[in-house]
Amino acid sequence: ARLNSRDPNKIDGPYKHIAKRLSTIFPMYAFGVFLAMLIRILRNQKLPGYDVLVPQSFLMQSWVPLWTEQALLSHCWFLSNMVVYWIVFGPVYKLIRNLSLAWAFASLSVISFLPWLLVIVPAASDDIEAN
Numbered sequence: 001a002r003l004n005s006r007d008p009n010k011i012d013g014p015y016k017h018i019a020k021r022l023s024t025i026f027p028m029y030a031f032g033v034f035l036a037m038l039i040r041i042l043r044n045q046k047l048p049g050y051d052v053l054v055p056q057s058f059l060m061q062s063w064v065p066l067w068t069e070q071a072l073l074s075h076c077w078f079l080s081n082m083v084v085y086w087i088v089f090g091p092v093y094k095l096i097r098n099l100s101l102a103w104a105f106a107s108l109s110v111i112s113f114l115p116w117l118l119v120i121v122p123a124a125s126d127d128i129e130a131n
Contacts, residue, residue, distance in 0.1 A: 036072035
């Protein structure tokens, strides 16, 4: 979509970019959190602590694994990951947009190789035992 716009090099600043995306999902998300809290209160179930509720209120519950495990809407972890994506989109897009094809291919190759380190490093090391 960005490449088909009138000016593909023009992107919103991080605050405007995030505000545009959050304005579409946050009202329903906040309502869902409120409803989940209300249901737990009516059933006399224990609510998570403030250390979990505050980050969840600001879509940060997947940033710390403990928060995800105790969240009211645990299935919304993906939305909190999207916030990180929206924050880094502008700078990464500016960087990638001006790369040559060779640099883009090299960058993607390095990124694609990273998961394989989890296989190669333990196999190559005598100190790490395989389970």
